[in-house]
Structure formats: structure tokens, C-alpha cells
Amino acid sequence: MPGTAKSILIVEDEPLIAMMLEDFLESLGHNVVAICDSVAVALGHVAAGGFDVAIIDVQLKDGERVWPVADRLAEAGTPFILATGGHIEPPPTAHAAAPILAKPYTIDAIEPALDRACGP
Secondary structure, three states: OOOOOOEEEEEOOOHHHHHHHHHHHHHOOOEEEEEEOOHHHHHHHHHHOOOOEEEEEOEOHHHOEOHHHHHHHHHHOOOEEEEEOOOOOOOOHHHOOOOEEEOOOOHHHHHHHHHHHHOO
16 A cells, blocks of 8 residues: 655755656655755755655765765654665665665656655
């Protein structure tokens, strides 16, 4: 049985990828509260709260790493999914248990990743 509808923060710097992910999430019955394209913007949204789970791209533009966002989410007790194209080093030990959502995204992979992050 699929999980319940969730409000989701997306951290993704590629607009077309972010829009595709948003479309997939909405077609699955979820609500995207914001799309952030940098660590600074994402940290502001994490501080404000108002979402159930985040999907965060591990490498943003100019090689910006998203680990400060993952750290803040973990401190807040907010579940998150690490999105990756696969060409990165492993996540820091503190985030090694976070579910991974591989790019390119497929709609069939999203719900299981959300269930792993949040529980069914």
C-alpha cells in the first residue's frame, strides 16, 4: 500500500530535473512546498520547516555540497532522501543510512524511497 501524501522540499539546482521531479511527486499525490537551488536557500526552508521530507541532490552547481542541509535536517529529525547521479563519493557516515534516489529519476522509484525515508 502506498504511503500517505507528504509535503516535500526539493533541493535541486537543475530546473528541468526539479520540474520533472515535482511533476512525478504531484502525480503521486504529494505536495512540493519549495524547490531550492542552493544550500543557502535550502537552509532557510529547513529552518522555517513546514514539510515532511526532503529530497536533496548531493552535488549542486559549482560543486556545492549539500551536507550542511543534510546535517540540519538530521538535527531537526526531518527525514530526507539523497539524490545522486552516482558519480560522487559515499555520503558522510552520519548520513550513510539515508535512502538514495538515483538519477535519472523514474516515477516507480520515488514512492519506495519516500517509504524508506519516512516509513510506510
